[in-house]
Amino acid sequence: MVKRTYGKTEIASSSENTKRMNSDEMPYLPEAVIFNILIMIPAHFLGSMRLVCKLWADLIKQPFFALLHHQHARPGLFVQNKQFPYSARFLEPSRDGEFGVTYLAPRYPGLMFSSVKGLSLLSDPCNKLIYAINPFTMQGVKVHQPVICPSRDHSSCGLVYKNGVYTLVWGFQDAELAAHFCVLRLGIDDDWRKIETTIPYYGIYMQTHPISIGGGFLCWAMARHRETVIMDTNDESFHILRIPRGRTTPLAFLKKGEYLCTVTENLAVYLIHILKDVRRRKWIRYHRFDFARTREFMFTAYLKFIGWTSDEQELTMLACKANDTLTCLAYNIKTRKIRCVDGYMNSGENVQVHANTLISSSYG
Amino acid sequence: MASTDDKVILKSSEGECFEVDMAVASHLQIVKSVLEDCEGSSDKVVSLFIVEAKYVAMIIEYYKNYVELKEKHEEGGFEEKLKEFEKQFLEQIDKKELKGLVMAVNYLNAPALFDVVCTAIAKHIENKSVEYVREYFGIVNDFTAEEEAQIREEHRWAYDGVNDD
Numbered sequence: 001m002v003k004r005t006y007g008k009t010e011i012a013s014s015s016e017n018t019k020r021m022n023s024d025e026m027p028y029l030p031e032a033v034i035f036n037i038l039i040m041i042p043a044h045f046l047g048s049m050r051l052v053c054k055l056w057a058d059l060i061k062q063p064f065f066a067l068l069h070h071q072h073a074r075p076g077l078f079v080q081n082k083q084f085p086y087s088a089r090f091l092e093p094s095r096d097g098e099f100g101v102t103y104l105a106p107r108y109p110g111l112m113f114s115s116v117k118g119l120s121l122l123s124d125p126c127n128k129l130i131y132a133i134n135p136f137t138m139q140g141v142k143v144h145q146p147v148i149c150p151s152r153d154h155s156s157c158g159l160v161y162k163n164g165v166y167t168l169v170w171g172f173q174d175a176e177l178a179a180h181f182c183v184l185r186l187g188i189d190d191d192w193r194k195i196e197t198t199i200p201y202y203g204i205y206m207q208t209h210p211i212s213i214g215g216g217f218l219c220w221a222m223a224r225h226r227e228t229v230i231m232d233t234n235d236e237s238f239h240i241l242r243i244p245r246g247r248t249t250p251l252a253f254l255k256k257g258e259y260l261c262t263v264t265e266n267l268a269v270y271l272i273h274i275l276k277d278v279r280r281r282k283w284i285r286y287h288r289f290d291f292a293r294t295r296e297f298m299f300t301a302y303l304k305f306i307g308w309t310s311d312e313q314e315l316t317m318l319a320c321k322a323n324d325t326l327t328c329l330a331y332n333i334k335t336r337k338i339r340c341v342d343g344y345m346n347s348g349e350n351v352q353v354h355a356n357t358l359i360s361s362s363y364g
Numbered sequence: 365m366a367s368t369d370d371k372v373i374l375k376s377s378e379g380e381c382f383e384v385d386m387a388v389a390s391h392l393q394i395v396k397s398v399l400e401d402c403e404g405s406s407d408k409v410v411s412l413f414i415v416e417a418k419y420v421a422m423i424i425e426y427y428k429n430y431v432e433l434k435e436k437h438e439e440g441g442f443e444e445k446l447k448e449f450e451k452q453f454l455e456q457i458d459k460k461e462l463k464g465l466v467m468a469v470n471y472l473n474a475p476a477l478f479d480v481v482c483t484a485i486a487k488h489i490e491n492k493s494v495e496y497v498r499e500y501f502g503i504v505n506d507f508t509a510e511e512e513a514q515i516r517e518e519h520r521w522a523y524d525g526v527n528d529d
Contacts, residue, residue, distance in 0.1 A: 029463065029501065033470050036478070040486035050515055051494045053503050057515060095487060 039069045043356040066358040073355040080350045085111045116212045117161040118357030125152045139360040146182045146192040158210035158218045186361045214258025221253035244273045244283045252305035257312045268292040294338045307353035373409040376417035388427045393473035419468035
């Protein structure tokens with residue numbers, strides 16, 4: 001037996017011809033390997049992968065594939081013009097983290113206001129409709145707003161994903177400013193079901209759409225009250241949580257991974273808090289971001305936070321400059337560096353964090 | 365470092381032998397289970413019947429660095445350093461060889477490297493034409509013209525953003 005310790009030179013010397021696993025003679029990779037390769041491919045390339053052969057088309061068609069594929073999808077920014085929402089551009093991060101642009105023009109019926117696990121909510125207020133669709137495959141359903149809801153003002157809608165079911169939750173305020181809620185499970189219920197619980201007059205702030213976090217919770221931000229209303233969709237109970245005190249009220253409520261996060265500011269120092277445990281009402285101070293120390297600070301009038309991208313490590317935001325131009329920036333909490341994602345945004349644009357997937361509302 | 369007891373010999377399909385530290389070899393689930401099965405025996409040679417020497421060498425290089433980096437960066441920073449190394453590691457592998465490597469890694473059941481290679485292949489084929497992908501994997505088109513047209517119609521979202529490669 002020839003004993004050899006491994007060394008780099010041997011890679012070159014080992015090209016003998018007695019190969020049993022020669023790559024040129026190997027017709028097919030095992031199905032499991034193909035599956036694992038395909039789930040790594042971004043959604044918009046999967047269309048052409050379906051044309052390769054029947055096996056690949058079948059693999060990609062499985063709901064199980066969509067679910068696993070979603071776990072590898074990298075959230076990007078979905079940008080629509082508020083006046084003309086029919087088309088959109090999608091800023092999608094590549095593996096190296098650089099954002100590339102894809103233009104999408106399938107005639108979107110409204111503005112995206114929420115995106116949960118690949119499924120998005122688009123609002124069409126004129127026709128009293130909400131679309132729960134996958135904006136990439138355009139598969140999905142349209143839902144009428146609850147009949148009992150008096151108007152689109154002071155109402156909001158959220159989406160929760162749990163155990164294979166997407167649930168829509170509609171909240172609205174009546175003339176006495178008490179808050180009411182309706183739920184509709186996509187693909188299961190035909191109509192909205194009103195929840196008995198109401199939140200009596202509280203000055204609740206129903207104009208912002210709720211944020212969906214892990215465990216089936218939906219959070220309505222009430223920045224003015226320094227509180228958040230959290231709905232536990234498992235037992236349809238409501239909880240009012242105080243949010244951590246900063247010098248100012250929170251500038252933003254965002255979803256970070258499975259958690260709710262708030263951003264407060266004091267003299268260009270931004271504090272990020274995370275709600276670690278809803279039931280124990282436990283917040284932690286997560287990060288301190290000194291914007292004044294960055295190069296961008298000099299030119300920026302104010303920041304508007306969008307959400308977390310790049311494995312939840314980058315906080316993306318719009319920086320409005322003194323001359324009224326908007327730049328999309330991303331701040332990396334690990335490297336503490338800030339970079340420009342898009343220099344040409346305009347104030348008439350609506351930006352949502354969204355991940356392109358093949359998931360549809362009927363998958364469970 | 366480790367004594368000879370902590371070494372194991374991996375034998376490629378050509379019969380070439382590689383002496384490897386146990387710490388490295390234990391990342392290969394198949395080697396680990398073989399060694400556990402014949403515990404107590406002095407003969408620590410594992411034959412990897414279907415794996416070519418060049419792939420054995422690559423896999424050992426990867427896990428050798430993996431183990432070293434993990435030791436060096438116990439307090440943190442391991443993931444970043446590993447990513448850096450992975451990039452460098454993949455650069456020196458021919459695109460055609462990735463297929464053979466993924467087969468070998470799949471056979472040896474080495475999860476960390478499996479993900480790395482699958483991602484590399486995905487990255488390589490994702491913006492290529494259907495014809496290129498078929499040729500790369502040696503796949504024969506088994507669609508009839510009608511079936512193909514139907515899939516194209518079903519998936520209008522599959523727009524053409526293809527590189528000529």
